[in-house]
Amino acid sequence: MRHADYVARQSQSNSATSALTASWRRSLFKHGLDPADARRPERLTLEELSQRRQAMDPFLRVAAPQLDQLFNLVGLSGCNVMLTDADGVVLDQRVNGADAEQFRDWGLWQGTLWSEAVQGTNGIGTCLAEGRQVTIHRDEHFHTRNTGMSCMDAPIWGPDGRLLAALDVSSARAEQTERYNRLISAQVAQTARAIEAVFFRASFPDARIVVADDTADAAVLLAVDQDDLAIGATRAARRALGLEREGAIRPRPAADLLGRSDDLTGFDKAERAAVVRALARSDGNVSAAARALGIGRATLYRRMSRLGLAEKSG
Template structure:
């Protein structure tokens, strides 16, 4: 009991100091819980739980997310599940849509609210990995008494946000554990695993949103693996991941206006005439490649005579 009282007093003391709030994202979250959500750290509170119909509706709204995340959840659970960890996939509202864990740990995690249908927002359950990651829009790790409520200080969690094909926050992936031997180093490793899995889910979402498009990696980005452009057959950008948007300073309006991938990637500019010549050369090369170099077959595919194709090849130095 004394530990719980000490925790509550510590939360109140820290949140009264502006310097602590400015220097710590955890303390900033504690202050939000008190000032915005009217919560008290000494309260005994469990997460809200949706009804069966409400959960069904939430899952239907996120069916594409769930489909693109299932394989990553299963893979991650196979790695960390037996070590006493629980995995939660939520939507952008903090609603737990999918859960993974070992059956022997189910009862304990269910009591804590780490179960499908539970709502893990700051407004619902105070500072926690999922709710704070959603509120801050970034990866968050919460170790035991960094949680807001005294009732959650046995829990440690690390959460990575998941963004959709437009770079908007769409979900969160959380790894939680109640093991006593978990420390900052261990949570750091789990956090990296969560971020890696979240990134793969983001890429799955992006590819699904632009099925049939070509995908280009942005080499100038800090993380080229995450910085992708979806490009149509005319070399116009259809979409960009958040990492690509940040690296290339793209937004929805620039993409919707019809942006050539070469312009987005800031490749060396050429004149309109040179652009047409390059396009013609590329079309001829594709036709010749598909016909294994047979000029007659390539001419038929292009709808021109063999003589015309030879003249074009000579003009473009393709002989």
């Protein structure tokens, strides 16, 4: 049976419930794609690509050394290392000259668009569509023309908790096995976590970065300011600590989030930190903060003035 016919039949089967089949169904029914379509992937103009790269420049600069390290590990085995934006546009890559022609012919090249909406099931697009690590091996691809490649991908989440990029390693070698793919996939995931952590640290240059949990699966990091308020959190930290899913987080005492003692002999003895924590817990209500500190409202106002702390407006 032809690959295109098999994909269409499985996509329409009520008994097929795998994650792969779900992606095929999205490709066929939601996006209206044809698995037999042999057209090459769309490619942005040089100006369009330049604009996207400029918008992501701080991230790309941080990620570049990690891409180099990953390519040093997998490049000799005929692999192409690529980094995309959240739309699936390839912004940066590492590839050996001997393999470049094959990858360019497949469209695995800077400026090409690999979203699931336009390419169907593929490593980059499906990783971004589902927000999780995926491996799409050869005939698991939606389009027949992509069945010669194996793609291992992991998502990268931004400091704001939103999906920022996908890290991809694709292979042009027909002899590459699924077992070897698993080894590469583990390295891709590790590199994606490293890029995410490095970019998070770079996004809060004046903050102290605290490891909020010990896990090998994700970067669970908090950015803590001089007053010991948590002002930033990675996606994994947001999930683990029940913080806002996306966007800026409401500053909270790091001691509260980390389950540490909040008295003056515990997390911080400084008077300023104690006042700031009380204000944060009361969401800026000076009266409530004063009661929590066991002092009068007027006294707290005097201390706030002396410490250079302004009352929260609105």
